[in-house]
Amino acid sequence: MASLFQSIGQRTLFSLEPERAHGLSIMALRSGIVPACATPGDPALRINVAGLDFPNPLGMAAGYDKNAEVPDALLKLGFGFAEVGTLTPLRQSGNPKPRIFRLVQDRAVINRLGFNNEGHEAAFRRLSERSGKRGIIGVNIGANKDSPDRIADYVAGIRRFAGVASYFAVNISSPNTPGLRDLQTRDSLKELLGRVLAERDRQQGSKRPVFLKIAPDLPEASLDDIAAELALHPLDGLVVSNTTLSRSGLINQLEQRETGGLSGAPLFERSTIVLAKMRQRVGADLPIIGVGGIDSAETALAKIRAGADLVQLYTGMIYKGPGIAAEIVKGLSKQMKREAVANISGLRDLDTADWAARPLLA
Template sequence: MLDFASLARRGLFLFDAETAHGMSVAALKSGLLPSCRISPDPRLAQTVAGLSFANPLGMAAGYDKNAEVPDALLSLGFGFAEIGTLTPKPQSGNPKPRIFRLVDDMAVINRLGFNNEGHDAAYARLSARSGKSGLVGVNIGANKDAEDRIADYVAGIRRFYPVASYFTANISSPNTPGLRDLQARESLAALLSAVLAARQEEALRAGRRIPVFLKIAPDLTEEGMDDIAEVALAHDLDGLIVSNTTLARDGLSDPVVAKEAGGLSGKPLFDKSTAVLARMRKRVGRDLAIIGVGGVSSAETALEKIRAGADLVQLYSCMVYEGPGLPARIVRGLSGLIDREEVGNIRELRDSRLDYWLSAKV
């Protein structure tokens, strides 16, 4: 017998992927999806970049682009939610269709292109939740037609400083031409200098320091990873998010959909993104925070990210296939895995399979 989640997925899959996504956001806004009550497990609690996380599982950017449902997402069991990517001006993104399911692979290809309603609309929504508990990060980007992309990231810091729990500078989407060029050494140094200077000014004004993370691609060369690690450590950056979607198409079962342009996410990204995570952990040392994202579909895969060097983990695409009950299942499953491992806190398992992932051939 099919459960409600399976029936709901079948219903959503009758529609194209972008329409189904909009329907799922509408369902969260309406309150039709029940909250998942999870008993807090202090063994899952983390303090990362000065923030206290009830559990290490977060919703990645890309789902709630316009800050419409952060609290509804938190009610599903996530320890934090990240909204965006947000650009200063509204933009429609790339032509449709631009999201494609690979059902047999539990994967998604997208070439959305930072479609969003812009800073003002999201700021109004986040301001309206003032006083509510829960960590909500703001993922910032640049408009496609921006003459000065670094200025767009600085504008994001300044605009959202009163309402963000943390920031993510997204320079790794493959769907805005030239954006990944900001990962190059000199460009990245200029970006981080400007963004972190703006953060410092706003921190002095507001009396609180908000962490800034950098989201990177999984398709970096060894030299590219060296550059990012060196520049990150030379600046007052709080952490990395590893990683965004990939341009690779290895091992996919649908050769027709696999030819679609865009970034691939979901289960096929797990090994590649986890290996890059481990390599970045090796490069940046023990202290810089890392959020692992890419192919997380279970408590076991979430824990594997932590074993490979992550402090926190995020998911998105696999929830398309597993439904809104996935975060609660993962969080409960992590408690069970801690029981099995007989550790006092999940942080004790970080880096425990670092060497394995450093040697992984992906």
């Protein structure tokens, strides 16, 4: 299906302005036009992470289904889980358009959306309507651009979605909200984690896992600070990483001048190095979701070998179409058989030392 999309559908889709194309893809999934992609359950791909049982380790990253409109449709494409958002307490329009740019030669995207979303209440209504349905749906939470207390916005996200989220991803690493990445500094992170986890623990019922999503542009000292704070707080995991501000090595000479976060193939090496370095810092027990540049079973496996328990993609689907999830899951199953590995978790960390030894990219 992915190859069919590339040969027939991509030219038509790419003739549309990127944000318009994205909106149409959401409409297509919501309407059922996009067929489900059956992926036979493979016990070798099942994995328990942070107390959650994932049918396979491949997820849809935040940023695609910003308003929780199509999480179940995404699961039907073959994803083992889907993450909605980023969601802010109040509706906000984001940055001025145009704000999404394709770099086709680089298989990349630059976006400066700025947490455009309909706010907590609209997403909460949609997620409440899927009550009783199976499937792991994470909720990625953020802060409004003009909030007087951004940490309070994250606390509000925990409070609002505690009953409908399978897990939370605390997004403090988007480059498109001025000052947001400052929350990654040690003093700010200490306050953030303290308040967010306290709110999570106050909620009735089972405690929802909380993951922290970090940037790929951090220096070694900042990675040390983050790891030190994680050791002091009962966080459930990391998401490594968000988009990058770097434009190193790009072929495209026009769109690369646009401001915003870069995602896609050029992010793979940078994000995987940071992933491995964080795995070494936090130890073997803390779960990590690896994100950045995944577009094949090979790149997904590379993330796992570098230290990821789970992986996510988004930009890869832009270039390979909705069949990419099923394609990767089938590829992972074949690799398990070739390597005679009982479970995919057995491949984690095999290449961590090699990736972690590489210098952080400028």
